[in-house]
Amino acid sequence: MKITATPIEGLFEIYPVIFKDERGYFFESFRKEALLSQGIDKEWVQENQSFSKVGTIRGLHYQNEPHAQAKLVKVISGKVLDVVVDLRKGSKTYGKVYSKILDDQNHNMLFVPEGFGHGFSVLEDAVFSYKCSNYYNKASEGGVIWNDPILNIDWQVDTPIISAKDQILPTFEEFTEMTKGGL
Secondary structure (H helix, E strand, O other): OEEEEOOOOOOEEEEOOOEEEOOEEEOOOOOHHHHHOOOOOOOOOEEEEEEEOOOEEEEEEEEOOOOOOOEEEEEEEEEEEEEEEEOOOOOOOOOOEEEEEEEOOOOOEEEEOOOEEEEEEEEEEEEEEEEEOOOOOHHHEEEOOOOOOOOOOOOOOOOOEOOHHHHOOOOHHHHHHHOOOOO
8 A cells, every 4th residue: 555645734645556467456445554654543433435426516524523533535436536625723734625536446545634624526426435433423513615715626527416405514714713713
């Protein structure tokens, strides 16, 4: 596994070593010691999977303390633009956006620490999977609106399909005011 730091502290890109032959392919999709070598020491307690049609945007979501979640995200099939926003109070990269295409060809992943808003847009019908370091708690969920003018995210989707819940999330400015500077 190749694990690479991003410009945002604590956020990592992960690329597995893929072994291909006439039968197909094989790779390790999770190896605790590889993550530990980068200081990623999480106990994964929940794994989620979703199917989304091309054009769908999900996010930007987070969980508040004490139910904050780190995530290990990947695509089982298809292609997405995975997007994260640093929402950590006092972080030198607060409000910075990072995006990466995740797909079923590279089988690449992102490790997203607690304190980030997370979402993705679907570039090809996709099955998306993610491990979580804490259990989902409905009362602790929050988010930032997907089309926030300050964040100015290019989701690479012309006609987005967005849930009613995601259409009424607060702006980044409103989030910053509500949380007094972040998570």
